Amino acid sequence: MITQTKATIYLSDKRGCTQQDWFRSYHTFNSGVYFEESRKPFGNLREFNDDTLKGGCTVSKYSEEHSCVLLMPVVGTLNYSAETATGAIEPGQVAVISLPKQTRLDITNPYQEELINFLQIRLSVPDTDGPSGIVEFDLDAQHGNRIPFLPAFASIGKYKGRGEDVLFVKDAADSGVFVFVLEGAFEVQNRLLHPRDGLALWHVSEVEYEALSNDAIILLLQVKL
Template identity: 50%
Template sequence: MITQTEATIFLAEQRGCSQTDRFRSFHNFNFGSYQDEHRQPFGCLRVFNDDTLAGETSLKMNIDENTEVILLPLVGAVEYKNSLGETGFVEAGQVQIFSATQGMEYEITNPYSDELVNFLQIWLSGEKEGFTPGLTQTTFDLQQRNQLLSLFSTQSTGYIGKFGGREEGIYEVQSPETHGVFIFVIEGAFEVQNRLLHPRDGLSLQSVEAVEFEALSNDAILLLLEVVF
């Protein structure tokens, strides 16, 4: 691994939490009633929520500025509808990018009667001018192991990968001067830039030209975002 660089670790057990008997959301950054001076947005990455919905439960979200909403199911599938009149399903192995202008809203529903669903909601601030609302949904295959697979490419970019134990990887940052990198471990354990990360831990990095990582367990899954500052 390369020499240690300046970074911020977001430990899973130190995340903010909103919870009812039907819904639970863990927050890596300030969201709703959870406010912490050390959890300000990371560049254009404003929201990174790890959500679980009980059966036949819905969650409605309102957008307060132009935003790229990334919806990434991890377990099960969710039903969605939004201000564009779009409806449908997103399931594990798919990612949805909803380009939402200020004032739009969307709703996520667990379509199952007695199963939990788990998904990530990620909000990236969009451009103030020339921002066009729209919806894109793509599929990825984690059977393509030991490599980072592209999830989306807007102003920012996102990747996901499943790695075997002791498999190593390196990500070359596209714009080190103006971009930062946020890492989130979905499953397993990784060493990233000499930091040990367990499931649902996060790591933010700035002013780095490359990010090196090594999977420390089999079938370990990593999410990597390169975001604009």
């Protein structure tokens, strides 16, 4: 018996876009830009942006509320600087930054010519005492397994075709799960997702998924509703 869960699919080609000659950002949620349809935040997940930045350039983000920001490089190294943290990260690392209200985060491409691509994920939090620092993971060394890089909150995995897994959700009554496909294709809770597609799921106790291509990469975030 297949149980149909409440869900919203965010197709990659339906995302909002902010673009200049030095910076491009695809927004899964509104993030201050206009959409063909309303895209409200999903629980405390306020932004999920897929950003590309030109060499030698810096983009600044301002936080209007206490936030936890995750920076995840996909292509290239990035430098970041905020009131609470400064550093450099590359693919295989995630910067977790506690950002106080009304403060700025600067993200810089250290290369002169090459573009970089990264995910910028922002969650609202009641205060800025949450986790911070740099988390590392190795998708190739743990191929076929989901890697929790923030326990009980965020995980990532790389799978061969027909590789399957299940995410068990804590506090399902008050939680949702946001799924984002970085590479390849997946079937998630009986829904087909392609590269850079997202899926929001409400009040699920478990999330089943299967890779439909080799070296497919999936990111899962548990959010507060």
